[in-house]
Amino acid sequence: MNPSSALPDVESLLDHMADALRVPLAEHGGSACLIGIHTGGIWVAEGLHRRLGLDQAMGTLDITYYRDDLSRGGLHPHIRPSRLPWSVDDQLVILVDDVLHTGRTVRAALNEIFDFGRPARVLFATLVDRGGHELPISADVIGARYDDLLPTQRIKLSGPDPLMLTLVEREASAQ
Amino acid sequence: MNTHPAPHRPGPLPTSMQVENGQLRHLLTVEGLGRPLIEQILDNAESFAGMNDQGVKKLPLLRGKTVANLFFEASTRTRTTFELAAKRLSADVLSLNMNASATTKGETLLDTLRNLEAMQCDMFVVRHADSGAAHFIARHVAPHISVINAGDGRHAHPTQALLDVFTIRRHKGELSKLRVAIVGDVLHSRVARSQIHALNTLATGEVRVIGPRTLLPAAVEQLGVQVYHSMEQGLKDVDVVIMLRLQKERMQGAFIPSEHEYFLRYGLDAKRLALAHPEAIVMHPGPANRGVEIASEVADGPQSVILQQVTYGLSVRMAVMSMVMGVSPQVRA
Numbered sequence: 001m002n003p004s005s006a007l008p009d010v011e012s013l014l015d016h017m018a019d020a021l022r023v024p025l026a027e028h029g030g031s032a033c034l035i036g037i038h039t040g041g042i043w044v045a046e047g048l049h050r051r052l053g054l055d056q057a058m059g060t061l062d063i064t065y066y067r068d069d070l071s072r073g074g075l076h077p078h079i080r081p082s083r084l085p086w087s088v089d090d091q092l093v094i095l096v097d098d099v100l101h102t103g104r105t106v107r108a109a110l111n112e113i114f115d116f117g118r119p120a121r122v123l124f125a126t127l128v129d130r131g132g133h134e135l136p137i138s139a140d141v142i143g144a145r146y147d148d149l150l151p152t153q154r155i156k157l158s159g160p161d162p163l164m165l166t167l168v169e170r171e172a173s174a175q
Numbered sequence: 176m177n178t179h180p181a182p183h184r185p186g187p188l189p190t191s192m193q194v195e196n197g198q199l200r201h202l203l204t205v206e207g208l209g210r211p212l213i214e215q216i217l218d219n220a221e222s223f224a225g226m227n228d229q230g231v232k233k234l235p236l237l238r239g240k241t242v243a244n245l246f247f248e249a250s251t252r253t254r255t256t257f258e259l260a261a262k263r264l265s266a267d268v269l270s271l272n273m274n275a276s277a278t279t280k281g282e283t284l285l286d287t288l289r290n291l292e293a294m295q296c297d298m299f300v301v302r303h304a305d306s307g308a309a310h311f312i313a314r315h316v317a318p319h320i321s322v323i324n325a326g327d328g329r330h331a332h333p334t335q336a337l338l339d340v341f342t343i344r345r346h347k348g349e350l351s352k353l354r355v356a357i358v359g360d361v362l363h364s365r366v367a368r369s370q371i372h373a374l375n376t377l378a379t380g381e382v383r384v385i386g387p388r389t390l391l392p393a394a395v396e397q398l399g400v401q402v403y404h405s406m407e408q409g410l411k412d413v414d415v416v417i418m419l420r421l422q423k424e425r426m427q428g429a430f431i432p433s434e435h436e437y438f439l440r441y442g443l444d445a446k447r448l449a450l451a452h453p454e455a456i457v458m459h460p461g462p463a464n465r466g467v468e469i470a471s472e473v474a475d476g477p478q479s480v481i482l483q484q485v486t487y488g489l490s491v492r493m494a495v496m497s498m499v500m501g502v503s504p505q506v507r508a
Binding site for chain 1: 218219221222224225226228229230231233234235236502504
């Protein structure tokens with residue numbers, strides 16, 4: 001993708017994702033545990049929660065303690081407790097993140113969710129799938145897909161109001 | 176004038192003994208840790224406190240690590256919480272009662288350490304009756320091993336002090352606006368010394384010690400505390416009351432006329448607690464001598480947070496253990 005090309009409007013991507021989630025949601029009687037992964041995933045999950053009109057409050061997950069690169073250091077110093085204000089046992093869980101890249105965050109999130117209980121089914125919804133998966137993990141619902149990013153490029157979601165996608169060169173973001 | 180000699184303390188501990196390249200390497204004392212590092216420990220403990228909601232109360236942070244609890248002095252609560260904290264971080268744990276082990280058969284402490292190192296241990300949690308014991312062990316362990324002081328003589332009990340300030344912060348918020356009273360046997364208490372250092376490092380509004388002259392160290396005011404010998408005066412308007420256990424086992428003379436007399440003058444009952452701020456919390460590092468330093472009506476009363484201290488102790492010990500192993504966020508001290 002050309003760095004100068006415009007990225008899509010987040011609100012319309014959320015509309016598209018909510019539409020895709022309505023079918024499995026209906027199959028489970030309209031009830032689901034929606035879980036956003038800190039920080040961008042929570043913003044996306046909030047948008048989906050509003051659109052789907054779910055009765056249950058949203059859950060939040062900080063997967064830091066479940067990362068597979070802990071021994072390599074470099075963690076963010078502010079870890080927020082995960083909050084799942086209901087039992088996930090036998091529930092439909094919709095796990096939400098902003099960007100799917102290597103798949104390691106989703107792996108960590110699944111491990112953490114299973115420490116809370118055993119869901120009936122887990123769906124993974126991501127605003128952007130930018131490719132580069134390192135684990136056999138894919139999303140069930142995708143807002144936008146980019147398969148041609150350069151290794152030095154990444155997609156960043158800023159928010160929470162307004163939510164906006166930007167393309168960032170790694171050198172620039174490291175400053 | 177207080178003529179009681181200051182208790183034996185090991186020499187000053189260089190900060191580099193505990194902190195290397197900004198990372199917590201050992202935890203031997205609160206002294207010299209610095210406010211950012213103490214606050215990071217408390218913040219990490221906060222993130223661990225949330226895991227009580229999980230069905231599986233375990234995190235994978237110390238998976239593959241081995242923690243040896245070396246308790247040269249009897250302890251149930253501290254040993255149990257360290258053991259549980261390590262297990263909740265997925266470590267393998269050895270809990271050794273050192274009084275009944277090789278050291279009583281003539282093996283030197285250093286030989287024992289070498290053997291535990293050969294068993295590929297990664298962390299020693301040390302409780303010892305002598306001041307400076309954890310410091311000594313930290314000086315002699317292999318470079319990959321971290322040492323946590325779980326109480327040494329009259330010197331320090333850093334994790335207890337940190338869980339105490341964590342409890343205060345959770346219940347009362349900003350420490351700079353608080354008056355905290357530490358009551359009782361400060362002289363024999365490693366906990367009180369560590370609490371005073373922690374509270375002062377975090378810029379607590381006012382720290383008071385209350386006790387008879389015989390149970391306060393000489394020149395205690397040099398630690399940065401207000402000294403009171405009267406409960407009635409010292410408790411006035413305080414937000415936090417920390418009661419200390421009367422350390423009868425460490426007393427070799429007549430420090431108090433009798434336990435009954437002590438309770439009459441320094442025991443915390445409901446009438447005395449009423450002198451403090453109406454929403455003051457009551458703490459005790461345990462185990463409490465009921466009817467000696469604290470009345471049951473207060474220990475079990477609505478202002479008591481004694482059992483919450485035990486719960487928070489787990490989170491704080493998890494934070495410290497993961498930080499010395501380098502798997503939790505660190506702050507440059």
